[in-house]
Amino acid sequence: KYESKIGLSKFTETDISRYMCMTSDDLRKLSPEECTEGAYLLNQEALYVQHEINKYKAQMDWANSRINNAISKEIAQYSASQSKDYTPFEYKRINAIKGNSAAQPLQKVVNEAERIIARLSYIPNHLSKLAQVLLDYRHNKMAVNNRTSQHRDM
Numbered sequence: 001k002y003e004s005k006i007g008l009s010k011f012t013e014t015d016i017s018r019y020m021c022m023t024s025d026d027l028r029k030l031s032p033e034e035c036t037e038g039a040y041l042l043n044q045e046a047l048y049v050q051h052e053i054n055k056y057k058a059q060m061d062w063a064n065s066r067i068n069n070a071i072s073k074e075i076a077q078y079s080a081s082q083s084k085d086y087t088p089f090e091y092k093r094i095n096a097i098k099g100n101s102a103a104q105p106l107q108k109v110v111n112e113a114e115r116i117i118a119r120l121s122y123i124p125n126h127l128s129k130l131a132q133v134l135l136d137y138r139h140n141k142m143a144v145n146n147r148t149s150q151h152r153d154m
Helices: 024-029 030-073 089-099 102-122 123-153
Strands: none
Touching: 030 089, 030 123, 089 102, 089 123
8 A cells, every 4th residue: 555655556657667667678779868767767766765764764763752751651660670580671662562552552653664664675775776777778878889880980
């Protein structure tokens, strides 16, 4: 649902779909100008996806801050200091959230943001790499075109 919202499931219906679904024959047929255009669109999409990731990171940070405020007084009661066992802070935090009705919905926000970030985290870098491949390919095509035109001039 989220990926549809940001256009990732609709690659076939966007400008970028052409560059995401290219065969080797399609790639060979690109002009240097089309390579540049594709690189631009791929980088534009990378920026958009990174913006979405940043939005969810900010939302997650906000919710975590609110959770910490909500459970700060209660977290000490989940300590194992009465026994000889050591209870890691993360376990204390989880138990404090479970016992706090204000923290529970905030934890749901954190969980959803974490899932979205995990799904999207590699995409901007991958899109930028594809853009760089198109730019490199453009340079190769231009070099071949220059050599071909020089041979004709001779």
